Amino acid sequence: MNNDLILLGHGSGGRLSHQLLEELIIPQLSSVPVAGQNDAALLNIGGIKLAFSTDSYVVDPIFFPGGNIGDLAINGTVNDLAMMGARPLCLSVGFILEEGFSKEELARILASMREAAEAAGVAIVTGDTKVVPKGKGDRIFINTSGIGAVEHNLQIDGASAQVGDKVIVNGCIGDHGIAVLSAREGLEIDSGIQSDSAALNGLVTSLLPLGSALHVLRDPTRGGVATTLKEIALQSGVTVTLDEKSLPINPGVKGVCSILGLDPLYVANEGKLLAFVAPERAEEALAVMRRHPLGEDAAIIGEVTGTSSGKVQMETVVGGVRGVEMLAGEQLPRIC
Amino acid sequence: MNYSDSFRDKELVQGLARRIAELTKGLDKPLVFMEVCGTHTMAIYQFGLRSLLPPQVKLISGPGCPVCVTPNSYLDRAIALCRLPDVVITTFGDMLRVPGSSSSLMEERAKGADIRVVYSPLDAVQIAARNPGKRVVFLGVGFETTAPTIAGSILAAEAQGVTNYFVLASHKTMPQPMAILSADPELQVDGYLCPAHVSAIIGADAYRFLCEEYKVPCVVTGFEPADVLQGVELLVRQALAGESKVEIQYSRVVRWEGNAKAQAMLADVFTPFDAPWRGIGVLPGSGLRIADKYAAFDAELAIPVQVEELKEHKGCLCGEILKGKVSPFDCPLFGGKCTPESPVGACMVSSEGTCAAAYKYGR
Structure with a gap:
């Protein structure tokens, strides 16, 4: 079999995703082995503890019962910070839009992003927008990154489970x-x-x-x-x-x-x-x-x-x- | 509690397991029963039913997963078709990962082939109607449960005048492989858990010749945990009494004569042929191909294509596993070279394949 190509399964979050991280991405870009990876990185900057996380959203369809790609992009990154016990402070938002995408749909997505950010008590402080030619993207992709304040001294970590928990x-x-x-x-x-x-x-x-x-x-x-x-x-x-x-x-x-x-x-x-x-x-x-x-x-x-x-x-x-x-x-x- | 939950009642299921244990207490040789249908295989793993049964009862899995018994040659033809620029392949999801001789549909999709997963063959007819410039091929695999819906799609395409819809048909039928297994001297099967929904179409009468010719008990059994264990209990009782007859445990769905309307559709659209089964070989009259009067819808005839030379995968024990002769854990490739992400054999691909079920739930 040909193992040279990225398959959809590499983005499933399951075993293939782990393999891709372990074999290709982490050896090049990170000193933390895959088994030590959490939902967000913990940073200590001049004695201030921060959590930092990023996530991209490519859900299809972009509107679905109970939400859309916009609120998902806010909640997803807020949650990655929250899983470190951090208080989410601010987010960045990057849009990749496909030529021909409807402004009305974009406006609806933006409105639900604003609502979701307000509900989570987090500010959107910076962003970027790119447009790709028709057929080179699928309507809209969103990336959000977030910073949160870690105000506890607890060891909340995927490696901290104990017998009896x-x-x-x-x-x-x-x-x-x-x-x-x-x-x-x-x-x-x-x-x-x-x-x-x-x-x-x-x-x-x-x-x-x-x-x-x-x-x-x-x-x-x-x-x-x-x-x-x-x-x-x-x-x-x-x-x-x-x-x-x-x-x-x-x-x-x-x-x-x-x-x-x-x-x-x-x-x-x-x-x-x-x-x-x-x-x-x-x-x-x-x-x-x-x-x-x-x-x-x-x-x-x-x-x-x-x-x-x-x-x-x-x-x-x-x-x-x-x-x-x-x-x-x-x-x-x-x-x- | 909803209706299906009542067949998952812990007390009921454990009571059945206790009764099976009492009935088989003291047997020095275990009774070996084969479940023929992939959905049974899944249910047995998913509910951990083997852990409830006594050591005197051994369940083995047979050739009942349609994806698993589809031979390399079929996949190779589907892959050759998907490389044609105006062909759209439509398929049920399981087929995507099945390895052919040198590629898989999933790999071809990553390279740019137009391959779409559909949930009903009628959706494929709609795709054809919306794309008159394309040739839309549906991969028709499966047993008598799926074959009528695919017959229905051909009839619908004909009625709607959709001429760019084709089926690459490789349907399999029961119970011919069960006769081959029963005749195999290496394999001692003390009874069959006969498929549930296949039997709803073909009827429980279809298994009578197995009981008469091979003296093997047959129980048509449903898919819920209580169904499976009651099916096992009926098989145990027959085996201990030296009987061999057909019984219907799944009486809330299955009739002796089956579904006459579905049978008539199958007889109209398809013709029995000697089908190749992965790992088992060509079995006389064990498959359905498209009947001559619907030849215009037959992808094999209507879209000629060069198919690569057949290569079988070395070391893969799928064939022996499909026959129930060895368990997935006996295969040297299992869990190492052969995993659900990069399957060598088809039994690892379909969620109903014996190896995939063993990998996901059984380790």
Whole structure:
């Protein structure tokens, strides 16, 4: 097989993305190995601790139930900062527009970016716009970068999971991926599912008083909950055991997934976080989340059951046990 | 609780597992049952059903994933077609990653071929209608569950006068491969979990000859965990009583005579032929090609193309795995050279392939 080309799967957030980072990008550009990578870089500039992150948005379709590429671009980068426990301060925005793109659609996207930034309490302070010839881009791509202030001394890190930790998610999983998929041309499923796109910095602020009991925060975006948990298990050298029956999943998401042969554990989220919390404070963390508007359906979905080279397993609804691996390639709808 | 959740009830499923354990207690040789359908393979891995069964019951996976049994030669022709400048390939998603002799559709797409994933063959007919300057080819693979929808797309194209829609047909049918497996002296199968939705089309009567000629129990079984374990229990009871008959566990969907309307469509649009199965070989009357009266829609006849010379992948045990003779973990390539990102054999590609299921859920 020809391994010289970039495939769509290299952007899936799953194993191929990791391979690309490990083999090509990180050796050239970074001194931090892939296993040590977090959602944002931590910088110490003259004694001031900052988090710095960047992300590009190429979602198709650009408008989908519950959001559009604009609010996604704000919330996504805000969330990457928030996962370090940082308070997002300001963002940059870069647009790549395709010749012929509608100004009216751009105006709608800008309006939702403004609203999302206001809701997250973050300022857009610099930006750039480029236009490429028709056919050389797909309507609109957005890059946002962000800086956040780290005002705690906690070790919130993908490598900090400890045996006994409870794994908590702040609500139903898979909503964003299914909302986008059902809006895609050719599928046209009226699932009624809305994207969960939301800024999580407020929710994180309410969790910080847990102090050193808060070990890991990460948002399960591309690759879904399964891939994110696998990353954390590998980084921390632990075994995570999920309890399938406690996974909060919207019935509509379950339905679409079973029609298309997808597994909700691998479907993207844009307003969810996974928190690893020491067992003695887990119920308190759950209660804090449930009091927050973005955490009403929060649930404890598993725990760290031992040390290992990074295993994730799940007790299924019927009491069987199976392994959980990273997303491999793209999630493809099944054939029969 | 919704309807399908009732078939995932923990007490019910564990009760069935306990009953199977009691029935088989003390057997010195395990009973070996084969699930023929890829969706069964997935359900068994996804719900961890093997971990609930006693060691006296062994489940092995058979040739029931349509992508996995599609031979290299078919992929090579699809790849040759996609390199023609005016051809658009439309396909179900699973086919993209399947390796042909030297490339895959996913690789060709990265090089610029126009390959589109559709969810229904009728969408492919619409793409053809909207693009009269293109030749739109749908990759028609799958068993009797998908074949009627593809027959329907050919009838729709004919009715709408869409003349630039073609199907590259390589449909497979059940239960011929089960007869080959039953006749294989190396393989001792004590019973079959017969496919659920294929049987909804062909009817449970189709398996009677297996029971009569090969004395092997057959149970048409649904896809939910309680279905699978009840299917296993029925097989255990038949095997212990020395019986071999067809039973329908999935009675909420499957009838003895099947779906007459779908059968009539298949008989109209397709003709049985001796189909090549990856790893198994050519089986008489085990596939469906497009019938002569619809030859204008047959991509193989209507779009002549030079196909590269066939190369089989060395060391790949897909064929033996499809026959249930070895498990994915026995294959030297499994998890090393052959992974879902860079599959060597087709069993690793489709989400319903035995190796992909074992890789994702079984390690």
